[in-house]
Every structure is written in C-alpha cells, then in structure tokens.
Amino acid sequence: MCAALTEQAHPSLSRQAHHARPRMTQAATNHQPAADRLLESIAGAFDLPAPVDKVEPHGRGLINDTYRVSAGDRRYLLQRINARVFPDPPRIMANHQTLARHARSAPDPGVRIPMLLLTHRGAPWARDPAGGYWRMMEFIEDTLTLNELGDADQAREVGRLLGCFHTLIQSLPLDQLGIALPGFHDTPAYLDRFMANLPRVDGEPSDPLLAETIDCVLARRSLATRLADAHARGGIPTRVTHGDPKLDNILFDPAGQGIALIDLDTLQPGLVLHDIGDCLRSCCNRGGESAPGRVALDLTLAAPLLEGYASQTRAWLTRAEVDLIEAAIWLMPFELGLRFLTDHLEGDRYFKVSAPGQNLRKAAIQLALVRDIESQSAAIGALVEACFRG
Secondary structure (H helix, E strand, O other): OOOOOOOOOOOOOOOOHHHHOOOOOHHHHHOOOHHHHHHHHHHHOEOOOOOEEEEEEOOOOOOOEEEEEEEOOEEEEEEEOOOOOOOOHHHHHHHHHHHHHHHHHOOOOOOEOOOEOOEOOOOOOEEOOOOOEEEEEEOOOOOEOOOOOOOHHHHHHHHHHHHHHHHHHOOOOHHHOOOOOOOOOOHHHHHHHHHHHHHHOOOOOOOHHHHHHHHHHHHHHHHOOHHHHHHHOOOOOOEEEOOOOOHHHEEEOOOOOEEEEOOOOOOEEEOHHHHHHHHHHHHOEOOOOOOOOOOOEOHHHHHHHHHHHHHHHOOOOOHHHHHOHHHHHHHHHHHHHHHHHHHHHOOOOOOOOOOOOHHHHHHHHHHHHHHHHHHOHHHHHHHHHHHHHO
C-alpha cells in the first residue's frame, strides 16, 4: 500500500477581498515597474487569507512563467499559462480540480496534489489585460526537488511515488478529463512535423552537430511508432497519465520520501508507458538533460526506480504494457530529441532557450541517450522482467 500522507490545511477561501490587496502606499506603487504592478495585481485577484507582500520569480520551467507569492506567513505559486503551447487553459485548471477532488476522496492516495486557489469571483484562474490566464496554487512547504538522483533509495522513491500516482488515477474515469494538450506524445505526428521541416535545411547541413542529429533520427524513424501502433491495434489501454513526470516535478521531504508530483498541465488520457519511459529518461541519465558530459542510462538507478514502480502497479498493469516498457524507455528520449530538433529547425518557438543552438544541443544529448539505451537493450529487458515478473 502507498503510505498515507498528512494533508496540509488549505488556506481559507472566504471572500475577504480586502485581505488580498497588496500592502503598499500610492507613492510606492507609482515608483514600481509596470511588470511588478501587474504581477501584484494578478496575485491580488486571488482570495488569499492575508495581503500580498512579495511576488518573485520561481523555478526554471521551460513553458510557463512561475512566481512565488508571499502573503502573511504563507507562500503560494502564481503561474501564467503559456497559451502558445496550451490552447485551452481553462481545461488545464478543470482537470487539476477534478484530480484534486478525486485525491481527497481516496482513503490512501499516497501522493500529494497541490490545491488550486480561487479568485474573489470563485474562478480557478484570473486574466490579465492582454487576455492571459493565471492560476494560483498552494506552495507545499518543507519539500525540495533534486537536480539528480544521488542513490538507489532516492530512485526507488521516485518509482514508488509515480506508481502511487498512477494507481490513484486509474480509478478516475477517463470521461471526467479533457485533452489539455492535443497531440502530446503523438510520436508519429512529431515525426511528420520534423519531416515537413527538413526542407528548411538547404542541402547538406554545414553544422556537423545538426547533420548528426538529423541522420540519427532518420535512421530510426521506423521504430518511432511502436507504442502508437500497439495502441491503435487495441493491444494497450488508454489510461489517465501525468504527461511529464520528470525529476524536476517530484517533491521530496527532508527525510527523502517522495511527497508530491507537480506540474499537472499535461494531465489527460494517454499511455502510462509514456510516463514510465519519460521518468526513467529524466532520472537515470547521469549526464543530465541539458548539461554536457557522459550521457548514459544508469541501470544502478533504473533498477530501483522500476522496482519501486512495480511494487505499486503489478496488480493492474497488463502483460502487454509490461512487454513494451523497454520500448518506452527507448522511445521517450527519441521523442524529446525529435521535438528539440524540430523546434530548433522552426526557430525555437516552443521551448525557451537562453542562447542560439540550445535546442539543437539538447536534441543531441537525448539522441546520444537513445544510442546508449540501444547498447544496453539486453540488460534493460532482463531488468524489466526481474522487476515485474521475478
């Protein structure tokens, strides 16, 4: 069973509008940059139990803009949903609320779901003058994220927490959730988009790294549809998935226990195999997702992660799903590398970059991980067998 976690009391949502107004004089407001005044105005739209004291940037997300809000003795997370990526922001908040209600009704959820706060008008989002959507969530205190896994115990906790999350949401009816991000993890569609962008490369690429990454994708494109084909045949089921269970989105308590799986923007029906493969891709590459260095799937971390995951999911994962775990471990770095490479060809429209060529370099790292996974295929297959059928 998943260990029960104590639910943090949620901030009062009573309608005390004056409590949420930032405490500042008119003179101070006049000297503030316009961007700061906008952030405090947006934060003040939510029904907080104390005045807003501070709004400051938080985290290093690639998609949404995130800020930490201090109000009295409590902290919250304020996020602007990237409408260029997510076509229906209210759907994201609706899915989040559905999951939160489902978790509250479960006797032993085993995973913490951050609560959304409401505005003074009772909505789970606020809008800025430009029409952008913003949400406010509780900040789960006394937790931390890891830049990398340090040992087998941490890896096992990651797997256990993801298994608890998947077990929780398997009892959530699919028809209660909408599609938050159409086409997400549709590897054949990503491949088609990449092929459509190849004409942007005029003849032989002058950049050796670009030529290498393109060749790597083209040599493996026939393998990219294995999960999609199995699903189309009815061989593996549609389930509720997280969509982005990377290490950055897992919160640990100071003792090292996995507490929460955050960043629920991509919560929607899909394939749990995508979640499993993406979690291993993110957590078990010692070289990291974007830093240079030796890129490899570390089986000393993959083994306990899969053991922890299997301990929570053996009872309901189908044999067909287990048989395709190895393919999912290969597919997810391939898919992400394909997406980084396509975004590079399109001019960095999706993933934020801090320097030209960053998405190309990230693509090369993911495709190097693909090649390493191929070299360890027999060992990975044996590991999956031992964890789920041993």
